[in-house]
Amino acid sequence: MGIFDRIFKKQEKHLNTDEHFRAFSSNPDLNYCQLSNLKDNSKAIEFIENNSIYLKHVESGKSNQLNELIEETIVFLVTWDAYCARTIGSLKRKIENKEISKLSIILFEENEGDIRLNKSESWYFKYIYVLNNESKEYAEMIGRVPMLIKIDKTGKIERTETGLIE
Secondary structure (H helix, E strand, C coil): CCHHHHHCHHHHHHHCCCCHHHCCCCCCCCCCCCCCCCCCCHHHHHHHHHCCCEEEECCCCCEEEHHHCCCCEEEEECCCCHHHHHHHHHHHHHHHCCCCCCEEEEECCCCHHHHHHHHCCCCCHHHEEEECHHHHHHHHHCCCCCEEEEECCCCCEEEEEECCCC
């Protein structure tokens, strides 16, 4: 057994499966790969419950507050993480199968110009929001893993979920 075989033995069992994205996660049993020093999204969720988050819809340029996205499925993502990429694919299927009718994808580390340049041809471009300047500091509270928030009819958080969304 060579050195690379020993190094990648743990990952090998995931590489040739449908869940190959788990191969290089520090804990493949979790539905996310911890990418920051934050343990979870509890600070981010607590902040949303007690503060206004200001967003900008990239396609239209319209500004919104998070709690104005009534009855929407809102997902905070980064574009470079395998779990987030898998979540984007799952969201596409959910839209196509009419399991989700209202969707907002918040790319909280991206800026509007880069999204227009790199994502304008993607299926999900029309759903993308970024954090407005007033809310940029909020990005530091998010654990760099998929985070779903569902807003009810009153503008309050109905449900949250962290990790791979399938």
